[in-house]
Amino acid sequence: MAITRRCALSSITVAFATLACIATGRSPRGAAHRADGTDETQAFLAAVRAGDELEVRRLLALRPSLAAARDANGLSALLTAHLAGHPEIATLLRSQGLELDLAECVFEEDWPRLKELAARDPQAPQALHPIGGNLLYAGALAGSGELWRLRSLGCDPDAAPRGGSGFTPARAAMEQRTLPGAVIAATDLLSDGGNPNAPQRGGDSVLHGAVRRRSERLVRLVVRKGADVAARDDAGRTAEALARELGWAEGAALLAGHAQLPRDHRASRFLLDANREPVKRPDLSDVPQSLQNQVTGSSHANLEKLRALVEQDRRLIFSISTDAELAIEASAHVGNRDLMRFHLDRGAPCSLPTAVSLGDTAMVRHLLDLDPRLVHERGAHDFALLHYAAIGGGGVELAALLHERGATLDQETQGLTTLHWSVRRDLPDLTAWLIAKGADLEAVSFKWDRRGQTALQVALADKAERQVKLLRNAGARG
Numbered sequence: 001m002a003i004t005r006r007c008a009l010s011s012i013t014v015a016f017a018t019l020a021c022i023a024t025g026r027s028p029r030g031a032a033h034r035a036d037g038t039d040e041t042q043a044f045l046a047a048v049r050a051g052d053e054l055e056v057r058r059l060l061a062l063r064p065s066l067a068a069a070r071d072a073n074g075l076s077a078l079l080t081a082h083l084a085g086h087p088e089i090a091t092l093l094r095s096q097g098l099e100l101d102l103a104e105c106v107f108e109e110d111w112p113r114l115k116e117l118a119a120r121d122p123q124a125p126q127a128l129h130p131i132g133g134n135l136l137y138a139g140a141l142a143g144s145g146e147l148w149r150l151r152s153l154g155c156d157p158d159a160a161p162r163g164g165s166g167f168t169p170a171r172a173a174m175e176q177r178t179l180p181g182a183v184i185a186a187t188d189l190l191s192d193g194g195n196p197n198a199p200q201r202g203g204d205s206v207l208h209g210a211v212r213r214r215s216e217r218l219v220r221l222v223v224r225k226g227a228d229v230a231a232r233d234d235a236g237r238t239a240e241a242l243a244r245e246l247g248w249a250e251g252a253a254l255l256a257g258h259a260q261l262p263r264d265h266r267a268s269r270f271l272l273d274a275n276r277e278p279v280k281r282p283d284l285s286d287v288p289q290s291l292q293n294q295v296t297g298s299s300h301a302n303l304e305k306l307r308a309l310v311e312q313d314r315r316l317i318f319s320i321s322t323d324a325e326l327a328i329e330a331s332a333h334v335g336n337r338d339l340m341r342f343h344l345d346r347g348a349p350c351s352l353p354t355a356v357s358l359g360d361t362a363m364v365r366h367l368l369d370l371d372p373r374l375v376h377e378r379g380a381h382d383f384a385l386l387h388y389a390a391i392g393g394g395g396v397e398l399a400a401l402l403h404e405r406g407a408t409l410d411q412e413t414q415g416l417t418t419l420h421w422s423v424r425r426d427l428p429d430l431t432a433w434l435i436a437k438g439a440d441l442e443a444v445s446f447k448w449d450r451r452g453q454t455a456l457q458v459a460l461a462d463k464a465e466r467q468v469k470l471l472r473n474a475g476a477r478g
Helices: 005-023 040-050 053-062 064-068 077-083 087-094 102-108 111-120 135-142 147-151 169-173 179-191 206-212 216-224 239-245 249-256 289-298 303-312 314-318 327-333 337-344 352-358 361-370 372-376 387-391 395-404 418-424 428-437 455-462 465-473
Strands: none
Touching: 040 053, 040 064, 040 077, 053 064, 053 087, 064 077, 077 087, 077 102, 087 102, 102 111, 102 135, 135 147, 135 169, 135 179, 147 179, 169 179, 169 206, 179 206, 179 216, 206 216, 206 239, 216 249, 239 249, 289 303, 289 314, 289 327, 303 314, 303 337, 314 327, 327 337, 327 352, 327 387, 337 352, 352 361, 352 387, 361 372, 361 395, 387 395, 387 418, 395 428, 418 428, 418 455, 418 465, 428 465, 455 465
């Protein structure tokens, strides 16, 4: 009988795995059961969970279909590998030709497959998945930087489907394996429509989760986003009391002094138009969300498409995406002045972040005079106000004005500071000013690289020689 290439390779793999077991003192296991009677699927999932690549390969060689194994709750081997922090096992399993489900698509970042599956069943992204929540919950556990894709499919950022973990996506973000992943997901969720005070199982709030994580960075973020620091869990503990119970003195002290922690302030978002007249928002309840998403999406860079959409209905200027992003805010956070002016000419609000990005110093002064607290305002996606001085190219004059009014140099989002932006935009005068004012040279951003980048590393990656020279002369390491 002819022997296929696949069978031959499988036999070789099993032989090597068996020899390895003998060499390491382990007993090779049979195809059906372990000596202790554990079912083969359970043994396989245990090996995946432990990151035992040799054992995973051995069992796959015996029964390739194990790659698609799921536990009693329906959680797949692939997701088990990701959740346990074993990407090499996940890669091995994916190589077996798996047909991914929705949550697996998120962890594998297979967006075309995700879109295809969602088109087949539009309700599936919002439904309970064996991972413990809806698809956005899965994205939080993945620490994904692409959560906008999931919101665009209709995922509720505050949903905790019955029968799941009882946690919302923002609370799930506190469980993400890595701190950068947790910061990325939590910042995204709480900045783009998520409620830090949404009900959680056992009253274990997002802030309680940040305390359990023992992360000052996450505590500061959740408080800044409006968490109720007096909220108690079902055991009657505030987040501060929980920190004390866990022996986390630094966290308890931080929460005891929470009144000194900054809170976001977005009061100018719908305040005035470019003529300093009160903004009158039209009713868009009859406008499909998909159309509003198109307007907001085109507001980032496609003036021609934006013009065509708005010509059909002037109200669309006030479109808000599923990321809670107003159309003009999309233009502002990419620094596109032509698009900003298009919106403003048609009555869109001129918020403080927009005015800074546009370089409209007079409007910036006017808004800050109306309400000095606006200096703590955040734009779309949690971008700090001072960032817009770099994003829009406004440079030193606007940065100095904001700093004079109380904007701190190292306001960040996902670790991204104005210095990072100045380097990315290659604004040497602004970089020099920030350095002279004492900006943190070693602040680490996860915005453009999940491994983390200092401003100098951004400059080196961009081959921005002037920026590299400025930063190294100032003592930046790396």
